[in-house]
Amino acid sequence: MHRVPLRAAAGLAAAAITLFATAANGAATTSPSGASSPSTTTQNPYDPSYGHPYRHGAVPTIQQNQKAKAWAASHPTNAATTATGPETLSYGGGIDGIGVQSGGKSKVYLVFYGSQWGTQSTDANGNAKFTGDPDGGASVAQQMFKGIGTNNELWSADLTQWCDGAGVATGATSCPTNLPASQYISYQSGGVLAGVWEDTSTASPATASGHQLGQEAVNAAAHFGNTTAAANRDAYYVILSPHGTNPDSYQGQYCAWHDYNGDSTLTGGAVSSPYGDIAFSNQPYNMDSGAGCGVGFVNSPGTLDGYTITLGHEWHEMMSDQNPAGGWTNNTGSSYNGQENSDECAWLSPGTSGGAANVSFGSFGTYPEQASWSNDTNNCAISHAIINHGTTETVTVTNPGNQTSTQGTAIGTLQISGSDSAGKSLTYSATGLPAGLSISSSGAITGTPTGSGTSSVTVTASSGTASGSTTFSWTVNPSGGGCTAAQLLGNAGFETGSASPWTATAGVINSDTASEPAHSGSWDAWMDGYGTTHTDTLAQKVSIAATCKTATFSFWLHIDTSETTTSTAYDKLSVQVLNSSGTVVGTLATYSNLNHNSGYTLHSFTVPAGTTSVSFTGTEDSSLQTSFVIDDTAFNAS
Numbered sequence: 001m002h003r004v005p006l007r008a009a010a011g012l013a014a015a016a017i018t019l020f021a022t023a024a025n026g027a028a029t030t031s032p033s034g035a036s037s038p039s040t041t042t043q044n045p046y047d048p049s050y051g052h053p054y055r056h057g058a059v060p061t062i063q064q065n066q067k068a069k070a071w072a073a074s075h076p077t078n079a080a081t082t083a084t085g086p087e088t089l090s091y092g093g094g095i096d097g098i099g100v101q102s103g104g105k106s107k108v109y110l111v112f113y114g115s116q117w118g119t120q121s122t123d124a125n126g127n128a129k130f131t132g133d134p135d136g137g138a139s140v141a142q143q144m145f146k147g148i149g150t151n152n153e154l155w156s157a158d159l160t161q162w163c164d165g166a167g168v169a170t171g172a173t174s175c176p177t178n179l180p181a182s183q184y185i186s187y188q189s190g191g192v193l194a195g196v197w198e199d200t201s202t203a204s205p206a207t208a209s210g211h212q213l214g215q216e217a218v219n220a221a222a223h224f225g226n227t228t229a230a231a232n233r234d235a236y237y238v239i240l241s242p243h244g245t246n247p248d249s250y251q252g253q254y255c256a257w258h259d260y261n262g263d264s265t266l267t268g269g270a271v272s273s274p275y276g277d278i279a280f281s282n283q284p285y286n287m288d289s290g291a292g293c294g295v296g297f298v299n300s301p302g303t304l305d306g307y308t309i310t311l312g313h314e315w316h317e318m319m320s321d322q323n324p325a326g327g328w329t330n331n332t333g334s335s336y337n338g339q340e341n342s343d344e345c346a347w348l349s350p351g352t353s354g355g356a357a358n359v360s361f362g363s364f365g366t367y368p369e370q371a372s373w374s375n376d377t378n379n380c381a382i383s384h385a386i387i388n389h390g391t392t393e394t395v396t397v398t399n400p401g402n403q404t405s406t407q408g409t410a411i412g413t414l415q416i417s418g419s420d421s422a423g424k425s426l427t428y429s430a431t432g433l434p435a436g437l438s439i440s441s442s443g444a445i446t447g448t449p450t451g452s453g454t455s456s457v458t459v460t461a462s463s464g465t466a467s468g469s470t471t472f473s474w475t476v477n478p479s480g481g482g483c484t485a486a487q488l489l490g491n492a493g494f495e496t497g498s499a500s501p502w503t504a505t506a507g508v509i510n511s512d513t514a515s516e517p518a519h520s521g522s523w524d525a526w527m528d529g530y531g532t533t534h535t536d537t538l539a540q541k542v543s544i545a546a547t548c549k550t551a552t553f554s555f556w557l558h559i560d561t562s563e564t565t566t567s568t569a570y571d572k573l574s575v576q577v578l579n580s581s582g583t584v585v586g587t588l589a590t591y592s593n594l595n596h597n598s599g600y601t602l603h604s605f606t607v608p609a610g611t612t613s614v615s616f617t618g619t620e621d622s623s624l625q626t627s628f629v630i631d632d633t634a635f636n637a638s
Helices: 062-073 137-147 157-161 210-223 286-293 305-320
Strands: 003-005 089-091 107-113 120-122 128-130 193-199 235-240 254-260 279-283 328-330 357-360 366-369 372-374 379-381 395-397 403-406 418-420 427-431 437-439 444-447 453-462 467-477 524-528 534-541 551-561 572-578 584-592 601-606 613-620 626-637
Touching: 107 137, 107 210, 128 137, 128 193, 137 193, 137 235, 137 305, 137 366, 157 305, 157 372, 193 210, 210 235, 210 254, 210 279, 235 305, 254 286, 254 305, 279 305, 286 305, 305 366, 305 372, 395 453, 427 437, 524 534, 524 613, 551 572, 551 584, 584 601, 613 626
Parallel strands: 107 193, 107 235, 235 279, 395 467, 403 467
Antiparallel strands: 003 254, 089 328, 120 128, 254 279, 357 366, 372 379, 395 418, 427 453, 437 444, 453 467, 524 626, 534 613, 551 601, 551 626, 572 584, 572 613
């Protein structure tokens, strides 16, 4: 579902109350109708999702559920026949081509939404902590997501049964046996936490709408540099509202939900994204709801039991139903209709079959989690074997042979070709191309060499889920006896919108003109600016003709910072030149947060002999961002 249900009030029944299942005590039975299939059921008007379609599978309070049961008894439904039973999940066919987070590594970004979180500092584990977090939920959330896929934990392994993409039929209740591994969710080894951001630009609304929460997720994608659909295919933004707020009126109704920006039923409407589809969740500070949202559900006092359970619940559901309801949901027409894998196992009492339990994530800690429904074992699985599926997708790139050209003379188009074992289309990139040459996304290398010498060129082709490469040499001979003065850098102002022929860490090439506008044009290189421990790099090889005697390297640089010190360089940018062996032959300059300026400043340096590449390296410490923004570079030889 989109939402984690609210627990029943403590003390209503001696037997454990289990939501989305049948309780032991008839007075507290909580098996409401979920979001119903229009062809088989009429929606129960007492369901919390009635009039709020994005609240998929939300569980009502006990009092509301009793009204729902009375209504359901007088309005019987015709449940569909299923392969294994009323809890069986089936595939929804995908939305925008997305069903599950298949193939890649899940990237979880924790977004602490609003100035109410207070002043940020660092705890003993290197996590962000906040003065406005009385229960310490922030540190625990970070440790939990760091720990997923460590210590051989098998709580998350049930996800490895789910798949999407070509060959998976809408309505399927299991995955075809011939799918490549890239179409399954992989076991998430080594943790999934990808970034943390406290957004203090404004206060979190007292009652944020679904649209506002989705907009914050889109803002977070820009902040973390995930500005393409490909970058967000495996991304998930957890929008954590602060203590004392009531996002989407969760109090007394539910404990969390997940969705994606394109859901038109969000309160306030769908959220426009220039970065592709954005998966996100609404994670209230649900300790404020006490036992209703899981405080003390597994442990005593268990203040954060419900917090980690709902964080894990929504992550499981996002992984198996990334753009609801294009992934795996219940379409049986039973009382589970419309629910997702974690909904069907919500609030099962510890010690019972499929009940919530403490899960050890090794050095990252032990946290309460709940089970999720597993089609292949036909039960709520708190532990599941890791499944290795299908064939391995491979990409092969044809080597074009070593190349020779002449400085100053345009080359004929060199078309690189490749193939993918799964038949997917390929996108090409290259490193090491001689200055003046570039490669298109379709694999065509064109241009006019501006320098001379021999380069080692590597062309990579990617399907998005697999990649392959080939390497060859490219020799550019001098055009004559003298030096032809030339600017040797390719894509010097980053206006192609991609890095090549630069090599850069993810998110450096930037077109966010509102946050960090370019010196000229629409693109620049935005290094660092995360406010957490981070390193960005940007580099390009150059080929200087032996007949050229001098060379200068210049660039425009803007620095802004949230550091307030006037004496300590916490965040730094080094500018270096290297030789063909990769050895630094000179550090041209080092800048820091102390050099912040309101606009761009031009910097120019004479380059030492033996230079074959230029490099920028930006490093940030654990708090308070510094952004180093570079544009309009030039490497002039004469």
